[in-house]
Amino acid sequence: MDxxxxxxxxxxxxxxxxxxxxxxxxxxxxxxxxxxxxxxxNAEDIAQLACIKLASSLKQFRFQxxxxxxxxxxxxxxxxxxxxxxxxxxxxxxxAVEHAGEFSPAEDRIYLTQxxxxxxxxxxxxxxxALLVHAEGMSHAEAGVVLGVSESTISWRLHTIRKxxxxxxxxxxxxx
Amino acid sequence: xxxxxxxxxxxxxxxxxxxxxxxxxxxxxxxxxxARVNADEVAPExxxxxxxxxxxxxxxxxxxxxxxxxxxxxxxxxSKMFAGAASxxxxxxxxxxxxxxxxxxxxxxxxxxxxxxxxxxxxxRSETGEAAAxxxxxxxxxxxxxxxxxxxxxxxxxSRVDIKVPERDxxxxxxxxxxxxxxxxxxxxxxxxxxxxxxxxxxxSIVDSITAQDIAKLPDSSASEALxxxxxGSVNGASxxxxxxxxxxxxxxxxxxxxxxxxxxxRRAVSPHKGVGAPKVNSGGSVAGLFYSPVANEPAPALPPPxxxxxxxxxxxxxxxxxxxxxxxxxxxxxxxxxxxxxxxQLNAGVLPQxxxxxxxxMINYFDYSWPAAESRERPFRPTVVVSDSPWGKGRKLVHIxxxxxxxxxxxxxxxxxVMLLDVSGSMSSPDKLPLVKESMRLMVNGLKPTDTVxxxxxxxxxxxVLPPTRVGEKEKILAALDSLQSGGSTAxxxxxxxxYQLAERSFRKEGVNRILLCTxxxxxxxxxxxxxxxxxxxxxxxxxxxxxxxxxxxxxxRDELAQALAQNGNxxxxxxxxxxxxxxxxxxEAGSSxxxxxxxxxxxxxxxxxxxxxxxxxxxxxxxxxxxxFNNDAVDAGDVGSGHSVTAIYEITPVGAxxxxxxxxxxxxxxEKPAVATSxxxxxxxxxxxxxxxxxxxxxxIEQPIRIGADNHAGAIARxxxxxxxxxxxxxxxxxxxxxxxxxxxxxxxxGLAARGDDPFGYRxxxxxxxxxxxxxxxx
Numbered sequence: 001m002d003x004x005x006x007x008x009x010x011x012x013x014x015x016x017x018x019x020x021x022x023x024x025x026x027x028x029x030x031x032x033x034x035x036x037x038x039x040x041x042n043a044e045d046i047a048q049l050a051c052i053k054l055a056s057s058l059k060q061f062r063f064q065x066x067x068x069x070x071x072x073x074x075x076x077x078x079x080x081x082x083x084x085x086x087x088x089x090x091x092x093x094x095x096a097v098e099h100a101g102e103f104s105p106a107e108d109r110i111y112l113t114q115x116x117x118x119x120x121x122x123x124x125x126x127x128x129x130a131l132l133v134h135a136e137g138m139s140h141a142e143a144g145v146v147l148g149v150s151e152s153t154i155s156w157r158l159h160t161i162r163k164x165x166x167x168x169x170x171x172x173x174x175x176x
Numbered sequence: 177x178x179x180x181x182x183x184x185x186x187x188x189x190x191x192x193x194x195x196x197x198x199x200x201x202x203x204x205x206x207x208x209x210x211a212r213v214n215a216d217e218v219a220p221e222x223x224x225x226x227x228x229x230x231x232x233x234x235x236x237x238x239x240x241x242x243x244x245x246x247x248x249x250x251x252x253x254x255s256k257m258f259a260g261a262a263s264x265x266x267x268x269x270x271x272x273x274x275x276x277x278x279x280x281x282x283x284x285x286x287x288x289x290x291x292x293x294x295x296x297x298x299x300x301r302s303e304t305g306e307a308a309a310x311x312x313x314x315x316x317x318x319x320x321x322x323x324x325x326x327x328x329x330x331x332x333x334x335s336r337v338d339i340k341v342p343e344r345d346x347x348x349x350x351x352x353x354x355x356x357x358x359x360x361x362x363x364x365x366x367x368x369x370x371x372x373x374x375x376x377x378x379x380x381s382i383v384d385s386i387t388a389q390d391i392a393k394l395p396d397s398s399a400s401e402a403l404x405x406x407x408x409g410s411v412n413g414a415s416x417x418x419x420x421x422x423x424x425x426x427x428x429x430x431x432x433x434x435x436x437x438x439x440x441x442x443r444r445a446v447s448p449h450k451g452v453g454a455p456k457v458n459s460g461g462s463v464a465g466l467f468y469s470p471v472a473n474e475p476a477p478a479l480p481p482p483x484x485x486x487x488x489x490x491x492x493x494x495x496x497x498x499x500x501x502x503x504x505x506x507x508x509x510x511x512x513x514x515x516x517x518x519x520x521x522q523l524n525a526g527v528l529p530q531x532x533x534x535x536x537x538x539m540i541n542y543f544d545y546s547w548p549a550a551e552s553r554e555r556p557f558r559p560t561v562v563v564s565d566s567p568w569g570k571g572r573k574l575v576h577i578x579x580x581x582x583x584x585x586x587x588x589x590x591x592x593x594x595v596m597l598l599d600v601s602g603s604m605s606s607p608d609k610l611p612l613v614k615e616s617m618r619l620m621v622n623g624l625k626p627t628d629t630v631x632x633x634x635x636x637x638x639x640x641x642v643l644p645p646t647r648v649g650e651k652e653k654i655l656a657a658l659d660s661l662q663s664g665g666s667t668a669x670x671x672x673x674x675x676x677y678q679l680a681e682r683s684f685r686k687e688g689v690n691r692i693l694l695c696t697x698x699x700x701x702x703x704x705x706x707x708x709x710x711x712x713x714x715x716x717x718x719x720x721x722x723x724x725x726x727x728x729x730x731x732x733x734x735r736d737e738l739a740q741a742l743a744q745n746g747n748x749x750x751x752x753x754x755x756x757x758x759x760x761x762x763x764x765x766e767a768g769s770s771x772x773x774x775x776x777x778x779x780x781x782x783x784x785x786x787x788x789x790x791x792x793x794x795x796x797x798x799x800x801x802x803x804x805x806x807f808n809n810d811a812v813d814a815g816d817v818g819s820g821h822s823v824t825a826i827y828e829i830t831p832v833g834a835x836x837x838x839x840x841x842x843x844x845x846x847x848x849e850k851p852a853v854a855t856s857x858x859x860x861x862x863x864x865x866x867x868x869x870x871x872x873x874x875x876x877x878x879i880e881q882p883i884r885i886g887a888d889n890h891a892g893a894i895a896r897x898x899x900x901x902x903x904x905x906x907x908x909x910x911x912x913x914x915x916x917x918x919x920x921x922x923x924x925x926x927x928x929g930l931a932a933r934g935d936d937p938f939g940y941r942x943x944x945x946x947x948x949x950x951x952x953x954x955x956x957x
Contacts, residue, residue, distance in 0.1 A: 035191065040191070048198065055207070058210075108189045111189075134183045135186040159707060
């Protein structure tokens with residue numbers, strides 16, 4: 001069954017279809033959440049939040065955009081809510097960097113965590129923009145739909161990010 | 177190993193596989209929620225609206241005010257009936273979802289008045305005895321909402337409460353203990369009750385925001401409503417009977433505290449969707465689609481002015497150069513002053529500015545000096561060169577090069593065709609932004625000639641012409657248009673800048689000055705998002721004779737580097753306006769220089785004489801450095817000088833033979849070797865060349881003047897101004913870290929500044945001394 005009919009059935013209250021939909025998309029949700037925060041347990045939390053939210057808000061999806069765009073939007077919202085709740089707990093310490101799994105070398109994950117932090121510092125929406133375009137391979141226009149900004153805003157953000165990154169890269173390599 | 181590029185890192189860093197159990201739990205929780213939501217569809221009809229008040233009371237109930245529980249007992253009994261209709265699992269999980277919200281939500285409810293967009297950020301508070309700080313959701317107050325909405329709210333609230341029924345009955349017992357007992361094993365495994373709490377708080381707001389037509393409205397506007405939040409007092413006052421009334425004992429103080437902490441929490445969150453996250457209890461997926469409460473689209477909350485996000489181009493201070501290696505120094509004139517006013521703003525707030533914000537030349541050029549003006553428009557500069565002892569380097573000298581642009585008198589001023597391009601996005605609403613812009617523009621209009629024209633273009637969510645080109649003779653019309661401006665809405669891609677240029681072209685004055693004044697708080701989302709594209713656009717329009725000046729306002733998000741770049745590309749000034757008196761200075765007293773260019777592409781080049789000067793260092797102008805060969809290349813753009821502008825550059829030099837050399841001479845270079853030129857010009861430290869183009873010309877002209885060794889016996893006003901600019905240069909270098917200023921202290925700067933104040937009719941120099949004092953105390957902290 002394709003996404004669309006699954007969604008329609010789930011919207012009609014069919015729990016089986018909804019379960020199937022979850023199965024289909026849990027990995028996407030989790031993967032994006034992980035790249036967003038760079039931490040497994042946190043990503044699972046976010047993914048769970050997103051699944052619950054998906055349950056409560058699926059009816060609001062009206063097929064006006066691609067389901068995945070809508071889903072990314074939802075995951076980003078959840079991730080941001082989650083982050084707010086973390087901030088509220090005054091957890092300033094960094095999550096411990098996880099042990100190297102079979103997927104990527106540990107240092108890459110450390111770099112990624114640092115990178116995510118720097119991206120967040122660049123301003124609102126910067127991290128999300130970079131993730132959608134670079135990690136998820138979306139076009140600027142698609143990312144624009146997800147984030148609710150114009151395509152050119154996405155381009156501008158990426159340009160800004162690139163500029164900052166090349167600047168800080170230059171600075172690090174200069175100091176070595 | 178070279179670290180991977182950030183794109184690769186983002187793309188290729190693979191997440192660890194999700195935990196199978198986490199996946200199962202997530203699915204289970206989602207299915208339970210799904211079942212709950214679908215059960216809600218049926219449930220609401222059973223509830224009588226008469227119980228609505230009691231419901232709210234129940235929601236609002238705190239541990240300390242259980243008496244309200246009796247109000248809802250009857251309803252509770254009824255609601256059990258349809259609670260039972262849902263599966264056991266559903267009820268239990270649903271409880272787990274709602275319970276934390278109830279538990280946390282009671283004691284600190286905040287009010288939210290929907291249509292005005294008043295949103296209070298999520299509060300933070302710690303509950304004693306609990307390790308984790310728990311947060312309470314805000315409580316919307318329905319007063320002004322339509323009946324339909326109220327009804328829906330009831331239904332939603334009702335459907336929510338039915339799930340928590342089993343839990344409410346057990347309230348009498350020790351809640352904590354009950355909690356543990358009641359929470360089903362799967363939820364215990366979750367161990368993340370905030371996860372579920374999050375959902376229950378926010379699903380409606382999220383849901384509302386996600387539909388496609390809303391998407392466009394969300395993100396960028398987060399800051400825009402920030403300042404429209406009512407102060408805590410009015411929050412309280414505007415409220416209806418709700419939460420605080422239920423807790424008289426906690427009253428204002430509590431509310432105040434919550435709001436304060438809420439801000440803190442909000443500041444931490446770096447998300448563009450503040451509004452989405454603003455928690456609301458009026459959730460309930462099924463309903464949100466039926467209507468759109470204004471709040472759902474309202475961006476929300478209260479992002480306090482962001483701090484420390486002002487962007488400055490990084491640069492390193494000019495280094496000491498050896499004349500033997502590099503005798504020629506070339507740079508572009510810079511008449512901007514924004515660095516000084518930005519620093520003033522920071523220091524007045526008790527903060528030392530970031531180093532990159534300190535540009536010595538802009539601080540020096542902020543002040544007016546009595547360098548003699550040129551006599552004719554055709555030869556608009558007469559350089560003044562003064563050599564004095566360096567106050568911070570024994571044995572070293574300071575070479576002042578002062579030029580003052582020819583001053584057009586009012587009769588000679590060409591007509592001006594000005595287009596104000598004003599940012600009126602929501603972020604401009606603080607008093608140091610749009611209101612200051614309006615006042616500043618009003619001042620400027622009052623100083624213009626009746627034959628000048630002014631047009632106003634605004635940009636925010638959309639660009640629009642507020643006022644077509646209008647003669648200043650009809651001043652009332654212009655002032656009325658200015659008055660009508662209001663900030664609001666988000667800054668979205670707009671055609672602002674193109675529209676402004678169109679208007680300027682429409683009323684183009686061939687003989688006059690055509691200029692766009694961009695007033696902004698740093699958000700340059702004026703329709704062309706790509707910075708380089710924007711610069712190119714401005715540059716092309718410059719060729720057509722329309723110039724651009726940038727007036728910066730506000731703080732927190734100020735993008736100085738872009739303002740500078742745009743103004744430089746647009747042959748304009750970049751000024752930073754922090755107060756009305758600064759507006760007065762830039763737009764009225766110096767209107768001539770800000771608006772009427774007398775020379776463009778002004779470049780300075782100094783060649784030092786190796787037989788008399790061992791080392792030199794240019795103070796400031798780091799961002800204006802040019803290559804030696806650029807000096808004679810008319811295609812290379814440089815700074816512009818307006819009517820009456822003064823430009824001052826200071827070199828610190830070490831004469832040959834002085835003890836104070838910073839760099840040791842080379843051991844192996846021949847000491848006897850001296851360039852032939854040097855012998856014939858032994859009385860000169862160097863040679864100054866200035867290149868400029870007249871405003872309407874594209875071919876540069878040259879002014880030359882030697883820097884004579886005996887040029888240090890000036891007296892009177894010039895000597896005093898030299899001393900004052902030296903003090904400013906010393907201050908700027910101290911703020912940048914005092915790399916080359918030896919033992920110079922703020923006290924020394926204050927002394928020099930005080931001694932050289934002179935008449936100081938506008939008080940700028942006095943203010944400078946005050947600023948140094950502030951810097952002194954800011955550093956002490």
